[in-house]
Amino acid sequence: MDVASFxxxxxxxxxxxxxxxxxxxxxxxxxxVDVLAVLYSKHMHVDPADPKKDxxxxxxxxxxxxxxxLYATLAIKGFFPVEWLDTLNKLGTRLPSHVxxxxxxxxxxxxxxxxxxxxxxxxxxxxxxxxxxDRYVYVITGDGELQEGQNWEGAMFAAHKKLDHIVVIVDxxxxxxxxxxxxxxxxxDICGKFEAFGFDAQRVNGHDFDALDKAIxxxxxxxxxxxxxxxMDTVKGKGVSFYEAMGAGVHSTTVTDEQYAAAMEELK
Amino acid sequence: MELxxxxxxxxxxxxxxxxxxxxxxxxxxxxxxxxxxxxxxPDRCIEVxxxxxxxxxxxxxxxxxxxxxxxxxxxxxVARRALDQIAVxxxxxxxxxxxxxxxxxxxxxxxxxTHMSFEDIATIRAFCNIxxxxxxxxxxxxKALPYIVQHKGPMYIRVVRKQTDVLFGEDYKFEFGKADKxxxxxxxxxxxxxxxxxxxxxxxxxxxQEGKTVDLLGIHxxxxxxxxxxxxxxxxxxxxxxxxxxxxxxxxxxxxxxxLSANEPTLxxxxxxxxxxxxxxxxxxxxRDYGLTxxxxxxxxxxxxxxx
Numbered sequence: 175m176d177v178a179s180f181x182x183x184x185x186x187x188x189x190x191x192x193x194x195x196x197x198x199x200x201x202x203x204x205x206x207v208d209v210l211a212v213l214y215s216k217h218m219h220v221d222p223a224d225p226k227k228d229x230x231x232x233x234x235x236x237x238x239x240x241x242x243x244l245y246a247t248l249a250i251k252g253f254f255p256v257e258w259l260d261t262l263n264k265l266g267t268r269l270p271s272h273v274x275x276x277x278x279x280x281x282x283x284x285x286x287x288x289x290x291x292x293x294x295x296x297x298x299x300x301x302x303x304x305x306x307x308d309r310y311v312y313v314i315t316g317d318g319e320l321q322e323g324q325n326w327e328g329a330m331f332a333a334h335k336k337l338d339h340i341v342v343i344v345d346x347x348x349x350x351x352x353x354x355x356x357x358x359x360x361x362x363d364i365c366g367k368f369e370a371f372g373f374d375a376q377r378v379n380g381h382d383f384d385a386l387d388k389a390i391x392x393x394x395x396x397x398x399x400x401x402x403x404x405x406m407d408t409v410k411g412k413g414v415s416f417y418e419a420m421g422a423g424v425h426s427t428t429v430t431d432e433q434y435a436a437a438m439e440e441l442k
Numbered sequence: 443m444e445l446x447x448x449x450x451x452x453x454x455x456x457x458x459x460x461x462x463x464x465x466x467x468x469x470x471x472x473x474x475x476x477x478x479x480x481x482x483x484p485d486r487c488i489e490v491x492x493x494x495x496x497x498x499x500x501x502x503x504x505x506x507x508x509x510x511x512x513x514x515x516x517x518x519x520v521a522r523r524a525l526d527q528i529a530v531x532x533x534x535x536x537x538x539x540x541x542x543x544x545x546x547x548x549x550x551x552x553x554x555x556t557h558m559s560f561e562d563i564a565t566i567r568a569f570c571n572i573x574x575x576x577x578x579x580x581x582x583x584x585k586a587l588p589y590i591v592q593h594k595g596p597m598y599i600r601v602v603r604k605q606t607d608v609l610f611g612e613d614y615k616f617e618f619g620k621a622d623k624x625x626x627x628x629x630x631x632x633x634x635x636x637x638x639x640x641x642x643x644x645x646x647x648x649x650x651q652e653g654k655t656v657d658l659l660g661i662h663x664x665x666x667x668x669x670x671x672x673x674x675x676x677x678x679x680x681x682x683x684x685x686x687x688x689x690x691x692x693x694x695x696x697x698x699x700x701x702l703s704a705n706e707p708t709l710x711x712x713x714x715x716x717x718x719x720x721x722x723x724x725x726x727x728x729x730r731d732y733g734l735t736x737x738x739x740x741x742x743x744x745x746x747x748x749x750x
Contacts (some may be wrong), residue, residue: 275506276536283506284535287526293496294531297503297511304464304485305507324527327496334491 177383180250181211185413186441187246191259191269193434198262198271200417201410201424203243205347205380206314209406210247212386213312217394222252225279231309232282232298236291237316237345238272245269245278253280289322291315292342296328299337310394313342317405318350320361326371332401333372340401341393342368345380347410349422368403380406414440446475446603448580449542452587453512457483460591464504464511468494474514474544474603494519498527498539505537510591516550517543517600521562532596533569539596546576546600546636547687547715548728558720564692566598567665573597573618574665576636576686576694579609582662585616593618600636607640609660621668627655630747631675634685635661635694638713638734642685645739654747667697669705676708681746683711685739690714709749711742 175183184207192198214220219231235244242262249256254268261267268277272286283298285291295313302309315325332340344364352358361367365375374396378385386406393402411417411424414437420427429437457463457479465487471477480487490497494515501511513520520528520541532539543562545551550558567574573593577583583601590597610622621633625646634642639660646656657675661668676682682702686694695712702708715732729735 274535283503284531287530290495290499290527290531293499293527294503294506296496297500297505298507299503300488300500301504301507301509304509324495324499327490327493328499331490331493331496331500 177211177215180215181208181383182441183250184211184243184246186438187249187256187259188243189429189434189437191242191245191262193429194260195262196430197428198242198426199239200427200429201349201420202237202316202345202347203240204412204414204417205408205410206240206345207243207413208381208383209314209343209386210243212383212390214247214251216387217390219309220280222280225253229307229309232311234283234285234291234295234298234311234313235273236285236313237288237319238285240314241269241271241273244273244281248278248280254278288316288319289324292325292328292332295340296331296335296337299332299340300335302339309339311340313340315342315344317344317346317348317361317364318355318358320344320364321359329368329371329373336399337401338397338399341390342373342401342403344403344405345408346405347408349410349425351422351425353422364405365403372400373403374398374400375403375405377405377407380408381412443580444475444604445580445583445601445606448584449587449601450475450478452584454479454482456587456591457486460510461486462508462510463591464488464509466490466497466501466511466513468492468497468515468519470515474542476514494524495527498524499531501539502531502535502537505539506535510538510540512540512542514542515544516557517546517562518557518559521559521566521598525565528566529569533572536571537596538594540590541598543598543600544603546602548725548732548734549602549637549687551725551728552722554722554728555720560689560715560720561692562600563664563688563694564696567692567697571595572665573663575599575662576664577601577662578637578639578660579606581608581610581612581614582616585614586662589616589618602637606637609639609643616662619663619666619668621671622660622662623671624660625650625656625658627657628678629654629656630743631657631659631679631682632685632739632743633659633661633672633682633694633698635664636687638685638687641734641736641739644736645743648740649743661694664694664697667701669701672698672701673706676702676706681709683713683739683743683746685713687734688714690716709746711746713738713742
């Protein structure tokens with residue numbers, strides 16, 4: 175499957191997962207689909223048959239509410255049956271809407287309370303160094319999430335300890351629950367902020383597979399003592415016209431039978 | 443000997459045997475006594491700076507990678523500042539993090555007010571699956587440490603940094619989840635945790651001298667509580683006094699009365715802080731002001747014994 179087809183499959187299955195619940199975090203799930211497609215088709219060294227494999231790459235989905243997009247990706251990769259996608263948030267499910275390290279094969283850290291992922295990734299990365307394991311630890315944060323001060327504690331630590339196998343990917347979809355991020359609490363200049371904290375930072379179109387791939391290759395090959403940051407310009411609700419048009423309301427919204435059918439039509 | 447010295451001596455010995463143990467500090471390695479470990483174990487001692495929330499999550503990441511991280515700071519900077527991180531990244535995530543919380547309650551002394559916490563047992567105890575220890579002396583701390591390393595799941599340990607009296611001898615055996623039966627009697631049960639056990643022992647001995655008999659239980663493990671020991675004693679004495687360096691809300695008194703009200707309704711009282719603001723002062727002055735002295739234990743015990 176090429177990256178574009180993989181990405182479309184992830185979008186379709188993300189919506190399948192959310193549709194099973196009738197609603198959920200549609201916008202921020204769809205905005206990270208393309209980077210997940212690039213990561214899991216070209217970069218993540220993982221084995222669906224051995225999700226805890228010692229030398230695997232790890233992903234911390236700090237914006238844990240985008241779980242459905244990661245679950246769709248992992249299901250397609252074969253980490254668990256795709257039927258699991260229909261159990262989102264049902265009592266006893268292996269797929270809670272915010273990711274949980276103990277419930278889902280392929281999930282490397284629990285997240286949901288925003289701002290904790292980068293710090294947890296620092297712990298994972300220090301452990302790698304102690305064990306002598308050469309891997310990458312990817313962290314996906316939201317742009318609004320960067321309003322949580324703990325991110326900058328984590329960034330300071332990652333740079334101070336020269337954790338250059340950490341790649342922070344910021345999903346800059348520019349919307350959050352209460353409105354446009356620039357109006358709610360401006361987080362820009364995100365690249366400048368990470369650079370000031372000692373990271374290398376790049377900004378890319380988060381829906382351009384080639385650009386994403388090149389950015390990730392560049393981040394991985396740096397290994398210059400600096401943790402890496404990729405700020406992706408994305409569209410919240412990407413891939414489905416009526417979700418893209420919804421504005422801040424797409425953060426958490428419905429996926430009715432009609433909406434699901436219309437979305438599947440668009441994502442043929 | 444100062445508890446921090448006993449702690450670090452024993453931890454160093456355990457770190458020599460077990461390369462999974464990691465030490466994390468948030469700019470209090472000097473105050474907490476862990477600093478000497480940095481020279482011997484430079485790779486396994488991690489200074490995170492003044493960032494306790496970050497420290498808790500870094501520890502969670504280390505634990506998720508199979509390590510046994512010990513984070514160190516004063517009580518409020520772990521049990522208040524990093525509470526959500528403990529809730530989500532540690533407890534909900536089921537990570538083997540140990541939280542060494544220094545200078546509980548009145549032991550903050552002249553750093554009190556802002557640095558003083560009487561609510562840590564209440565908040566931490568409410569999380570699922572976390573163990574809570576309240577340590578009385580250096581011997582108990584030293585004897586508990588090998589178990590603390592082995593324990594599966596998160597653990598919160600409140601401990602004084604500096605010198606305390608010594609209650610236990612070298613023959614002391616620490617048994618996780620088990621009360622230490624220190625006196626045997628039938629007129630009243632006194633259940634005491636942490637350093638308040640010293641006051642409880644002295645008060646109990648005064649009562650005994652005056653012809654009363656006292657069942658005295660030392661509680662190092664506030665969660666999970668030794669329910670059998672407490673129920674058995676309450677059935678015998680019909681009167682239970684809890685003694686703790688903590689708020690009356692949700693600490694040892696909370697744990698004991700939760701148990702008794704459902705299983706063995708018993709007349710109870712508490713030596714505990716009664717909804718009073720934190721403040722600065724010498725430890726002894728603070729104990730007097732909050733009603734946490736040996737005399738308070740004696741007075742409340744007598745009142746309970748005399749109640750019909």
